[in-house]
Amino acid sequence: MNILSVKVNRAGGGKFQSRKRGNKTKDLNITSLIDILTILLVFMIKNISMDSTQKNAPEGMLLPTVVTTNDLIESGKAVYLKIYPDKILYGTESMEVGSVQDFLNRADIRNSLLRLLQMEARAITSSNSKPCLLIQADKDLPCLYITEFIKFSAQASFANIYFSAIHTDDKDEVLGL
Amino acid sequence: MAYGPSKNRSRSQNETREPNLIPIMNLFIVIIPMLMTIMVTVHLAMIEITLPTESAGGGGADEAQEQSEEEIPKVITLALLPDRFEIMVEGIEKIITIPQLSVGTYDYFTLDENISRLKKSNENQGTVELLPDPSVKFDTLLRSIDICKSNNFPNIKYLTSATKFYKAK
Numbered sequence: 001m002n003i004l005s006v007k008v009n010r011a012g013g014g015k016f017q018s019r020k021r022g023n024k025t026k027d028l029n030i031t032s033l034i035d036i037l038t039i040l041l042v043f044m045i046k047n048i049s050m051d052s053t054q055k056n057a058p059e060g061m062l063l064p065t066v067v068t069t070n071d072l073i074e075s076g077k078a079v080y081l082k083i084y085p086d087k088i089l090y091g092t093e094s095m096e097v098g099s100v101q102d103f104l105n106r107a108d109i110r111n112s113l114l115r116l117l118q119m120e121a122r123a124i125t126s127s128n129s130k131p132c133l134l135i136q137a138d139k140d141l142p143c144l145y146i147t148e149f150i151k152f153s154a155q156a157s158f159a160n161i162y163f164s165a166i167h168t169d170d171k172d173e174v175l176g177l
Numbered sequence: 178m179a180y181g182p183s184k185n186r187s188r189s190q191n192e193t194r195e196p197n198l199i200p201i202m203n204l205f206i207v208i209i210p211m212l213m214t215i216m217v218t219v220h221l222a223m224i225e226i227t228l229p230t231e232s233a234g235g236g237g238a239d240e241a242q243e244q245s246e247e248e249i250p251k252v253i254t255l256a257l258l259p260d261r262f263e264i265m266v267e268g269i270e271k272i273i274t275i276p277q278l279s280v281g282t283y284d285y286f287t288l289d290e291n292i293s294r295l296k297k298s299n300e301n302q303g304t305v306e307l308l309p310d311p312s313v314k315f316d317t318l319l320r321s322i323d324i325c326k327s328n329n330f331p332n333i334k335y336l337t338s339a340t341k342f343y344k345a346k
Contacts, residue, residue: 041208166222
């Protein structure tokens with residue numbers, strides 16, 4: 001039977017005295033951590049994509065899933081339009097221009113958005129590029145709004161219109177199987 | 178009289194010196210979060226649509242006569258309705274109707290089969306005209322476009338109704 005015994009040294013006035021083990025502190029072995037981080041680093045560098053068209057999905061938006069994908073036309077420059085069920089965000093800076101109901105009902109909202117799109121189209125055309133509109137819409141949004149946006153963007157000289165979706169290689173996912 | 182090597186010297190030669198990994202650690206701690214933030218988590222796809230164009234009209238009648246009827250591609254229209262899909266092929270009276278499997282669940286599988294069959298019978302046609310009902314969801318629209326595109330119909334013509342809800346100034 002092992003008995004843990006503690007020898008009490010009360011020579012120093014009844015207080016406990018700890019044995020000095022020297023000033024040298026034991027170094028933390030971080031070699032294994034470095035190994036893991038090196039693997040992570042290599043993995044991430046391999047998977048990183050610098051393709052400007054492969055942006056992350058807009059925050060809080062559920063995009064539909066598709067198998068096929070198209071490339072942006074040659075010398076095309078895309079303008080982003082994010083359509084949420086409750087708001088519309090314009091451009092890469094995600095400037096809020098109002099809600100989808102406002103877009104249908106309020107003339108001032110439509111006019112300001114039309115001016116923005118026309119200005120953008122003019123700027124893109126002047127730089128010898130073709131204006132493209134990339135619509136990122138929530139999957140539950142009714143087509144009524146999509147149709148109106150397509151009509152609207154055609155008025156603002158955007159002839160090339162693209163829809164954004166999440167790419168998958170599994171066709172059964174698209175077919176709902 | 179020669180003295181032997183000191184004990185301390187021989188000890189330091191036997192011990193391997195550990196490399197100073199702290200600068201590497203600092204670098205990693207910066208690089209890894211940076212890569213994680215710019216890493217593409219989901220691959221986005223772009224689906225191109227074509228806007229309807231006004232027919233030029235006039236002219237070309239002689240050219241059209243020169244072409245045999247089989248060479249002229251038949252217009253294929255896919256209507257997305259709240260409860261079904263309808264496929265209309267130019268010159269064929271019978272409309273292909275694909276009802277929903279249950280309320281809110283479209284039969285994409287049958288649509289895929291029908292579009293694939295239409296492609297086999299109209300190999301020179303590469304365009305599908307799409308007419309979505311205003312109440313149909315964007316998800317249904319995009320899945321239908323995707324099914325058409327995956328069956329070698331690269332051009333999707335988005336038809337819009339003539340009704341306008343506003344008039345831009």
